[in-house]
Amino acid sequence: MRGENQSSVSEFLLLGLPIRPEQQNIFFTLFLAMYLTTVLGNLLIILLIRLDSHLHTPMYFFLSHLAFSDISLSSITVPKMLMNIQAQQHSISYNGCISQMYFFVLFGCLDNFLLAVMAYDRYVAICHPLLYITAMREELCVCLVAGSWFFCFVHASLHTLLLIQLSFCANNTVPSFFCDLTALLKVSCSDISLNKLVIFTEGGLLFILPLSSILGSYILIGSTALRAPSTKRFFKTFSTCASHLFVVFLYYGTLAGVYFFSSLQNDSDKDLVASVIYTVVTPLLNPFIYSLRNRDIKHALEILVTRAHSFN
Template sequence: VRRENQSTVFEFLLLGLPIRPEHQNVFFTMFLAMYLTTVLGNLLIILLIRLDPHLHTPMYFFLSHLAFSDISLSSITVPKMLMNIQAQHHSISYKGCISQMYFFILFVCLDNFLLAAMAYDRYVAICHPLHYITVMREELCVCLVAGSWFFSCVHALLHTLLLIQLSFCASNTVPNFFCDLTALLKLSCSDISLNKLVIFTEGGLLFILPLSSIMGSYILIGRTALKAPSTKRFIKTFSTCGSHLLVVSLYYGTLAGEYFFSSFQNSSDKDIVASVIYTVVTPLLNPFIYSLRNSDIKQALEIVVTKINCFK
């Protein structure tokens, strides 16, 4: 008789990355450097935006929240992965695993909404510059960010509540370096048809709507740039859009492969590669693509450095 609504598993075993023992130190050093760069780079962005009044604009308001989300997303998974690379026992408690999954889903979804909000901000700035101040009011920006947090929390809570109703009475080995939703569903001995349905409907809706908003915004930006008489402005617009679309492609491409095109019966190293891209690589690239190439951020950094030198 199958016991419903109760798990017989008290901990999960994270298999981690498929790394040979002789390569563990190399990968540990590499991922540690990437994680520290992610945290420091995004913290620097948040600090500069807070300190420089010239950066108190809608674009940088969204960027500061994206930077915080990226720090959180990496911090949920990477430190545990680094510990497991060096440790012999790769276990994580049942409650710890569920908590990690909840916050992971929350911040992945939050990134999703913030990227859409940033794309809309760029659309208004480039396509309707005369109305930018009236459209991108402070109230609208706060509502967009607050709505992003709210729907992300609800989305994560929904999938978490559905998951804890399942029983895990067979293997407790997770073929990944963190507690991923699809990996946990593969381990359940309960009926997961409702979970899969919610992933493809509710999850698909929250995936498609922001992505459609992003693509629509950049298409309209491209049409406006093509009409621009200035070649310099044309090149600058497409350079910015190209960088943003690179992050969007990495982010949405790996998520689609992981949650919508991945088999629920079989796991492979491809899932782990996709997980590394959107938990390690994308948060690492965001500071460089969205801000460190930006003249406003560089100018703010120079001002802060100058002030620090004056106090010495």
């Protein structure tokens, strides 16, 4: 690390997505529609959970925080990407870039922990239904969410503090559509061995532990479902687990591709595709997979629509 660094650049240039000029309007409309759907869908989930007392349960408490995290994760990157698609100048200030990277790491980590917490909640509900109320008491739920925020705050702060020690010289073009940590490391002219070490150790630990918890929870859920005498219950459990696991593998697969495998290969196009899936597609799918297929959410939505009509 270099003590003199105050990065010798005042701004970065985001390379953006490899979109041809004649395709800019199409991609702008597509990403704008996906972003608005993500924000409105997740905001609707938060609103329904707050308004309907029947949804004041641990599962929906965690889901509301996941929805907020997804809104934040998309809002950190997509609006700037939309501006850059239409604009000729793709610059972002040094402070703005570091801030974007910090909050992206923070909310990406929060998604990671919340998926693990939600998997544990489903494990207790399906495998130990009689103990669910006492096991998933309100104090524990608050502690799990608060702990997730704390560890993610430490995680994001650690990588940010290490990053601002680096120098960025003549090459200030970031090969991404946002200030991603790995993309910034690629354009640094300092020794980044410590940064890489922390990514593979501390970052790898925060990657493997929640993923192991998720897989362990769903394996136990699957074994419980196989012992169920009711075929209908088995297929219901399998359908729930399959949809959740799809999001998990999509999330963790792209996360691993961006942060752990990108250093092993120099295929920037694949990195960009993984980043788009991670920042745009996954937050878009979560409202549909985690809630809009849920009978309780649909019922709460019907009540909200009925109330809205009664006021008119």
